[in-house]
Amino acid sequence: xxxxxxxxxxxxxxxxxxxxxxxxxxELLVEKVGVYNIALEGVMLVGALTGFITxxxxxxxxxxxxxxxxxxxxxxxxxxxxxxxxxxxxxxxGVALILVALGTTQTIGSSYVAVxxxxxxxxxxIPGLSSLPFIGTALFQQTxxxxxxxxxxxxxxxxxxxxxxGLNMRAIGENPNAADTAGIAVVGWRLFYVGVGGVFAGVxxxxxxxxxxxxxxxxxxxxxxxxAFAIVFFAGWQPLWILIGAYFFGALSVLGDVGQVMGWGxxxxxxxxxxxxxxxxxxxxxxxxxxxxxxxxxxxALGLPFYRS
Amino acid sequence: MTxxxxxxxxxxxxxxIVKKFGDLTAVSGFEICFEPGQVHAxxxxxxxxxSTLMNVAAGFLxxxxxxxxxxxxxxxxxxxxxxxxxxxxxxxxxxxxxEQFTVAQNLALGAKDVGTLTSTKALNERAAEIGAxxxxxxDPSKVVGSLSVGEKQRVEILxxxxxxxxxxxxxxxxAVLTPDESDQxxxxxxxxxxxxxxxxxxxxxxxxxxxVADRVSVMRGGLLVASRDRSECDLDxxxxxxxxxxxxADERRSERSAVSLGTxxxxxxxxRARDERGASALKGVTLEVHDHEIVGLVGVxxxxxxxxxxxxxxxxxxxxxxxxxxxxxxxGVQAALRAGLGYIPEDRRGTGLVxxxxxxxxxxxxxxxxxxxxxxxxxxxxxxKKFALELAKKVNLSTADVATLVQHLSxxxxxxxxxxxxxxxxxxxxxxxNPTQGLDVKAARAVRDRLIQARDEGLAxxxxxxxxxxxxxxxxRIAVIYEGQIAGNFAVGDADRDEIGRLMGGGSANxxx
Numbered sequence: 001x002x003x004x005x006x007x008x009x010x011x012x013x014x015x016x017x018x019x020x021x022x023x024x025x026x027e028l029l030v031e032k033v034g035v036y037n038i039a040l041e042g043v044m045l046v047g048a049l050t051g052f053i054t055x056x057x058x059x060x061x062x063x064x065x066x067x068x069x070x071x072x073x074x075x076x077x078x079x080x081x082x083x084x085x086x087x088x089x090x091x092x093x094g095v096a097l098i099l100v101a102l103g104t105t106q107t108i109g110s111s112y113v114a115v116x117x118x119x120x121x122x123x124x125x126i127p128g129l130s131s132l133p134f135i136g137t138a139l140f141q142q143t144x145x146x147x148x149x150x151x152x153x154x155x156x157x158x159x160x161x162x163x164x165x166g167l168n169m170r171a172i173g174e175n176p177n178a179a180d181t182a183g184i185a186v187v188g189w190r191l192f193y194v195g196v197g198g199v200f201a202g203v204x205x206x207x208x209x210x211x212x213x214x215x216x217x218x219x220x221x222x223x224x225x226x227x228a229f230a231i232v233f234f235a236g237w238q239p240l241w242i243l244i245g246a247y248f249f250g251a252l253s254v255l256g257d258v259g260q261v262m263g264w265g266x267x268x269x270x271x272x273x274x275x276x277x278x279x280x281x282x283x284x285x286x287x288x289x290x291x292x293x294x295x296x297x298x299x300x301a302l303g304l305p306f307y308r309s
Numbered sequence: 310m311t312x313x314x315x316x317x318x319x320x321x322x323x324x325x326i327v328k329k330f331g332d333l334t335a336v337s338g339f340e341i342c343f344e345p346g347q348v349h350a351x352x353x354x355x356x357x358x359x360s361t362l363m364n365v366a367a368g369f370l371x372x373x374x375x376x377x378x379x380x381x382x383x384x385x386x387x388x389x390x391x392x393x394x395x396x397x398x399x400x401x402x403x404x405x406x407x408e409q410f411t412v413a414q415n416l417a418l419g420a421k422d423v424g425t426l427t428s429t430k431a432l433n434e435r436a437a438e439i440g441a442x443x444x445x446x447x448d449p450s451k452v453v454g455s456l457s458v459g460e461k462q463r464v465e466i467l468x469x470x471x472x473x474x475x476x477x478x479x480x481x482x483x484a485v486l487t488p489d490e491s492d493q494x495x496x497x498x499x500x501x502x503x504x505x506x507x508x509x510x511x512x513x514x515x516x517x518x519x520x521v522a523d524r525v526s527v528m529r530g531g532l533l534v535a536s537r538d539r540s541e542c543d544l545d546x547x548x549x550x551x552x553x554x555x556x557x558a559d560e561r562r563s564e565r566s567a568v569s570l571g572t573x574x575x576x577x578x579x580x581r582a583r584d585e586r587g588a589s590a591l592k593g594v595t596l597e598v599h600d601h602e603i604v605g606l607v608g609v610x611x612x613x614x615x616x617x618x619x620x621x622x623x624x625x626x627x628x629x630x631x632x633x634x635x636x637x638x639x640x641g642v643q644a645a646l647r648a649g650l651g652y653i654p655e656d657r658r659g660t661g662l663v664x665x666x667x668x669x670x671x672x673x674x675x676x677x678x679x680x681x682x683x684x685x686x687x688x689x690x691x692x693x694k695k696f697a698l699e700l701a702k703k704v705n706l707s708t709a710d711v712a713t714l715v716q717h718l719s720x721x722x723x724x725x726x727x728x729x730x731x732x733x734x735x736x737x738x739x740x741x742x743n744p745t746q747g748l749d750v751k752a753a754r755a756v757r758d759r760l761i762q763a764r765d766e767g768l769a770x771x772x773x774x775x776x777x778x779x780x781x782x783x784x785x786r787i788a789v790i791y792e793g794q795i796a797g798n799f800a801v802g803d804a805d806r807d808e809i810g811r812l813m814g815g816g817s818a819n820x821x822x
Contacts, residue, residue: 164423167410171418174407181405182419182468183390300409308369 007137009258014139016212017250018146019044019204019221023228024235024242025152026200031232032160033193034173034301038094039079041225042101043198044205047072049105051206052112052216055119064119065145065206072202073195075101080194084187087305098225106218113217121145121211145207150243152200157239169193173299176306186306201225223276230279234286236297245282252278318345319380319396319475321366321507326375328361335361337531338375343476348498348508350522352515354551354749356719358531359511363478366509367399368392379476390419398474400465402481408454412436412447416468439471445497458610459490466497476507483517487609488777488810495521513749515547527551551750573597573633574769575621575650575738580630582616590616592793593630598738598769603760605784605801606773609813613793614773615655618742621645621771622652635737646675649737651768653728653744657720661727664716668706669697671715672730704729705755721752728759738769745779757783777806791815 051068130140160166171179235241256271321343368386413436436449483491526536527550575598584590619625623645634648654660697711745753789797789812
């Protein structure tokens with residue numbers, strides 16, 4: 001494998017991780033306040049189609065991403081309204097909403113299938129850095145969205161662990177009754193961050209149709225929302241591990257293509273399932289290592305509806 | 310410099326507060342005033358409406374009717390936050406602290422004087438300052454989950470005060486404390502009142518109310534039955550006010566009637582176990598309970614009682630050591646049951662009873678496999694209901710309708726049912742954990758009497774309790790557990806309260822037998 005090929009492989013892995021990374025970072029914020037939006041896959045789908053249609057109509061990928069984010073936010077807030085305000089079961093509602101998203105986007109998007117995107121997200125070379133040997137090709141010839149997505153986990157870490165608001169957020173996720181007693185608006189912030197998580201996942205979805213596959217097809221997200229959901233667990237709710245997790249699964253995804261090019265003789269189907277098998281394997285390893293260390297790292301109130309008491 | 314002196318002298322007046330839960334009227338409208346500079350005890354048995362009234366005053370509940378005035382100004386609370394801003398703060402029995410956070414982080418939660426950006430150092434300094442201001446010291450950098458209950462309570466009080474609370478409401482604050490910690494708390498409350506705070510102390514323990522209060526108000530059935538200065542109160546008059554038909558407070562009133570003591574029925578030998586987090590919880594516990602004997606095991610919550618209880622009952626595995634009941638080494642629930650063990654768990658509504666089911670189904674949970682109730686795989690409903698009806702009569706349940714769901718029973722009745730079920734039949738031994746916690750005096754007495762009766766019938770009773778009074782009242786022997794080890798073991802006549810309190814807190818024993 002020559003250097004140039006390896007650099008391109010890394011660049012591809014990072015590029016196609018962008019959507020997962022965005023969605024997982026948003027989901028981390030949601031889970032830190034004690035809610036898990038299991039409908040992430042659905043939110044991404046809604047963002048993917050809305051972004052694509054907006055891109056086709058306006059010819060602007062920026063507007064496409066914005067529209068994807070707004071649509072994701074609205075769809076996530078439907079989930080938030082039903083689970084946070086009405087305190088229903090997150091799993092049942094989440095799965096139902098995914099099916100709603102899948103069916104609705106397939107119907108609405110049928111006339112866009114196999115149409116090439118007119119507003120593709122262009123690569124933005126970083127002056128100076130992008131012309132470095134190897135590293136330039138591997139890291140600095142990405143889109144703006146990819147650069148921003150890579151920085152976001154650091155900003156989220158700062159927000160969570162260095163600010164007063166982050167302390168309040170974590171309190172909501174660990175013990176909402178304590179937060180409530182301290183005068184923090186538990187329900188309000190939970191809804192807010194479900195919405196923010198929706199923006200992240202919606203933009204991520206739009207990035208798939210405008211920046212990765214450059215077209216729309218039914219179920220175009222193909223499980224990326226689920227993987228993003230799993231990465232939050234894999235990362236142990238640590239923002240920087242989200243980054244590592246997303247790139248790791250991006251790397252698994254490109255292995256299939258690499259294998260074909262290199263002629264490894266392994267059927268490409270085997271590589272298609274690799275990210276999913278990898279998810280399961282990593283989760284098992286993680287559970288095992290947590291058991292040994294005796295550490296429980298998830299927000300203690302994760303998934304529990306809040307009742308003032 | 311303190312918030313306390315700035316806002317000193319806020320009286321809390323509650324006028325005509327009515328609060329209903331469905332058909333139940335918890336508080337039914339009366340005038341009460343809590344004056345600054347006083348510790349005002351609100352006394353009453355469980356369900357008298359004390360906590361409901363004060364939850365209204367602290368913004369946790371919205372009243373159906375009535376008015377709240379702080380320092381003469383009418384206020385309306387939509388949330389605890391409104392109450393805090395008006396200067397009213399409440400410390401609940403179950404602490405509202407984030408266990409995973411440090412003391413400093415907990416004190417910073419929702420505080421207005423914390424900057425947008427935080428650093429561990431700044432938060433720790435702020436916390437130390439708050440502690441110094443109010444004279445309550447806790448290490449700011451410690452994680453709250455690792456603190457003792459008394460320390461957690463101090464953090465909770467500090468947080469409430471640091472928010473500017475001038476009216477401090479404490480809901481049954483001593484229920485979870487060791488005797489030493491209780492004494493310390495009472496001193497602190499007296500100091501706060503002297504500094505001008507309005508302290509409201511909710512309790513059903515007569516002795517401590519008399520020890521700490523300047524003024525005592527008694528509630529019964531949602532109504533105020535008396536409000537007097539401390540100097541006009543004594544034990545008997547308060548007890549009469551609390552319970553119309555009870556005229557004396559608890560005293561030692563159980564002497565073992567049986568003469569024989571010799572057979573070890575329950576033998577716990579060098580038991581070792583870890584807790585859920587893998588930390589060592591039991592470090593070689595050895596304890597025997599004989600027939601015709603109640604052994605009271607006391608200790609501050611979290612010193613291994615739960616692990617011990619669960620291993621004996623067969624729902625948790627030990628790392629090493631044995632539990633022998635009536636000659637059989639037991640592992641698992643069925644084995645324990647066969648050996649004749651009854652189990653009255655602390656969590657009576659979660660572990661002990663199936664609350665969404667009827668009295669009769671709950672009555673037969675331990676024996677439904679027996680031929681008396683079942684034929685093959687079928688439960689004979691008629692026989693089961695007959696059995697339940699007899700049990701209900703025997704334990705003096707308030708209802709004779711065995712189809713009633715357990716969730717509709719009061720705490721006292723639920724516990725009577727549970728104790729009855731676990732003590733009926735061919736029993737040799739019983740483990741009872743905080744069996745009277747949360748019960749009013751009458752119900753508590755019924756449950757204690759049942760345990761004494763079981764002892765007199767020859768059972769070996771292991772009573773694991775946080776209530777020192779109870780243990781002294783009915784035990785024949787008292788053992789102290791501290792950090793997973795038996796720190797002392799006394800015949801009740803030789804046991805000294807102070808020494809036991811010291812052992813519970815980790816002190817060394819003088820003249821340990």
